[in-house]
Amino acid sequence: MQFDHPNTVLLTKRRRGFCAKNDKLYQLGREMKLTRKFVTITLGGALLAAVTVGSFAIWYVYEPEIEKIARPDRNSFDPAIVRRGEQLATVGDCIVCHTSENGVPFAGARPLPTPFGTLYSNNITPDEATGIGNWSEEAFSRAMKRGVARDGSHLYPALPYEHFTHVSKDDLHALYAFLMTRQPVSQLAPENNLLPGLGFRPLLAGWKMLFLHESEFEAVAGQSDEWNRGRYLVDGLAHCGGCHTPRNLAGGEERGNEFAGGVAEGWNAPPLNSSNPSAKSWTTQSLYNYLKTGFDRGHGAAAGPMGPVAEGLSNLNDPDVRSIAVYVSSIMGVDKSKRADAPELIDNARAAADRHPEGAMLFQGACAGCHEPGSAMSQQGRPALSDLTTLKMDDPTNAAAALLQGVAAPPGKSSFMPSFAQNMTDKQLADLLAYVRTRFSNQPDWKNVEKSVASARSEE
Template sequence: MAIGAAFASIAVVAGLGIVAWIAYEPALPEIARPSPSSFDRGLVAKGEQLATVGDCIVCHTAPNGAPFAGARALPTPFGILFSNNITPDEKTGIGSWSLAAFSRAMRQGVARDGSHLYPALPYEHFTHVNDGDLAAIYAFLMTRQPVSREAPENQLLPGLGFRPLLAGWKLLFLRQTQFERQANESAEWNRGKYLVDGLAHCGGCHTPRNLAGGEERGREFAGGVAEGWNAPALDETNPSAAIWNVDSLFAYLKTGSDRGHSAAGGPMVPVAEGLSRLNDADVRAIAVYVDSQMHPLRETNLPAVTVVATNDSRSAAAAAHPEADLLFEGACSGCHAPRAPMNINDRPLLSSASDLRADDPRNAVQTLLQGIAPPGGKGAYMPSFSNTMTDRQLADLLAYARARFTDKPAWPDLEAVVGDIRKENAE
């Protein structure tokens, strides 16, 4: 018994030693904050464009906070994380970080002091970014205005604040692989893939995740959930794939609306706002690559299929939902009725609206509850009806619109779905 206990103790100690060895990352030396004038202006300008692709300012800027100063709350299934300060402040930001420390954080998820970073920083995507682009982003961030701001303590489920656990997560889900150019594809396609898989980290939202929060391998771009909204599939399984092509994807990414069947809502609004500042060539490259995933057997940029209802089924919809018919006339018809005076080109037709035609009503519900604020204040605007309509009214209105403008079956338990999503938004 004593010998068995001794062996058990040795095994435990050995196991702990192995865990410590796996989790250990050395601290890298601090440096004096570089002078902004030490960076080439062209490199800084390149870094600004690349940081725009990565949407760095969105996650690293708190509401009404200084740009890149962090402290933004990032809800996750495991609790709330607060983003780090990435301004060049020496004490609370990255002003004392070398390029090597910055590159390690981006690719391996390890801070300068050796602590593991949570994968809310999508380093499983940034591992694909090349050295030159990381150097450009570093130059851009190091020339920003330093801001002294500490991030609040994370509010995670018990035990998950123990950062060495993240080393195990990385063993399971972090694959440090470099981008490989596909010789049989165009330069534009390869550029799009490089951006989508790397800095743009599109799979972070548009790929399903497992219970541990890792992206499901083999299901890239099969759709996910982001901030209470469905991030639709970006592959051929997207039920609206036929009505997208390179031109409509480019317009949607650049402006937040494709002037036909979709307007950016929820977490896509800041993405589109950022891409509006990105050069057209890179936005189009992203569109070319996404189009190839949605239509793997179709020639690039063939005309998209136009989905328009052959008739307006108002009579049948009104018979089934008489109160909603009145609600629609009062609240919606000015913008969304056929030939309505405000139904201008940048407002999608309901007969071809992707959210209204989807199998899952979540995004349609969120659109009514949260409204749509166009990127940069330019484009289609829709107010929130959260405070002016009950769950029953919203459910009835959505059921009416789906029956009137699409040939899709009714969504089940719609009032309960509206109530559940309203509660999620309030948490």
């Protein structure tokens, strides 16, 4: 029988302990290697994903510069195409946004207030240094349809390219021909004054990814050529939805809520659909009158930002104005088989005077000569105040703005309504508005009228 020496037994135990420790160390090392491998793979995957996303972002944001050209000879354009381009520029109201106060037409520098700060319109005359004189037709077309300048920089959607993307190639060619035959003007626009960070133009690529839906116009089967022409103009160059559609917090138009009403330069742009408070009293003819002349006997005069639009449309050919009226009347729900409802003549004179005595006195002193039912001026084409959409709207913004800014004379008519900004305080204007609302409508009282007046005064 063999016995292990005590030292041998002790050594064996130590060896077993060492091996056990080694096993634990080996297992720990293995786990650490697996962890490092996992971390390496994870970091590598994250890095690859970041590079992929970054590469995609750079690819998506990047737009190549289009080479400059020598300014085209104005005699190289067909005069008939130039005349058509002039009509298209009239539909788009280009001159309004691209002309500063008392400035040269199309030379830009007009301030365009937005919720994100103030933008200044670009010079679109064919000046080579400060305008678009060295832009090729390809560069012009890209700017109009995709919002990218000749040098590859992204343009702000104050240029409504989300609408212009629907414009045909032939119409863009005509518009290009018209602009390139204008008088070149050397004028740089001031720097934009935007909220911090929003001057970083690559951000606009993300905005376009969300809100720019590029598509060609397609006629709707079953509708008349006139209706389709109106839809093409309204959704495209006329960009009516730019003002008459609500916008989200990022400034994009709310899809699925087209023509439900919006905001423009401090004024409420009323809905162009059946929710318009005067929808039942509009007809295709009255819409045509309003668009073509800036005035309709049953609805009043175009005021605020709509005034210059109507002034421009007065120079547009009659068939195009009528096609716009046909399309808008259809989305407003006008029944062609019936006459429009006659405007309801409302005059709650006694109740209004009892409730708003201060407003009643102001009305008699400042407004009755033109707007008192039966007055001499009211018999000469002035609309009854109860006809006005402004008094039927849910808030007094437009009514307050009209009193503060006045209403310019429509084309071909004498002066219309003066401004009362210097003649009345906010409190007096609020009293007057409360009286007029009560007297000439059956709508509930407006809330916070004086606050609305103060807000409208700040927009002047």
